[in-house]
Amino acid sequence: MSVSSHLTPEPERRLRLILEDMRHAAAAQETRVGALTAFAAGELFLLKALAPSGWGLGARILLAAALPLGVYAFAPMRGSPDEFPFRKPKEHPRDTDALVDAEALAKHSHSELIRRLDFYLGGGVTATPYYEDLVGQIVAAARVASRKRMLLKALSALVGVAQLALLAPLLR
Helix, strand or coil: CCHHHHHCCCHHHHHHHHHHHHHHHHHHHHHHHHHHHHHHHHHHHHHHHHCCCCCCHHHHHHHHHHHHHHHHCCCCCCCCHHHCCCCCCCCCCCCCCCCCCHHHHHCCCHHHHHHHHHHHCCCCHHHCHHHHHHHHHHHHHHHHHHHHHHHHHHHHHHHHHHHHHHHHHHHC
């Protein structure tokens, strides 16, 4: 154990809390994606059933493009970030990044996060490989939550532009 381990007598409990927060963040993104995908599917169905055949074609195309993206967001996404399309360029973590936010934790590598959490929690994280495995799970869960949030943003943009495409003919 490190010298400052007396500051955090239970690093496992705190690491597990961070891990559960990351898993909850991913689940919350999935809920939002599911609701938005269901909205897009319902609106597409209503446009197909009730609207004249040529009306809202741009919105239909955008809503149809949003559906596979919404379904893709439910994938486990446990693979390497290199396998993920729409990936942002890798941002380097800063010392000022919050260590309880999925976006900030996703920037870290496993070894960087072990070092940062050891300092952040007051030591003891590097005491056993078990704690280091927990940190690895935190990194993986944070990356999943970050990817799902990015997909939610893309899905929101598609559905939002579709709404504008529906409103444009009405405002003319």
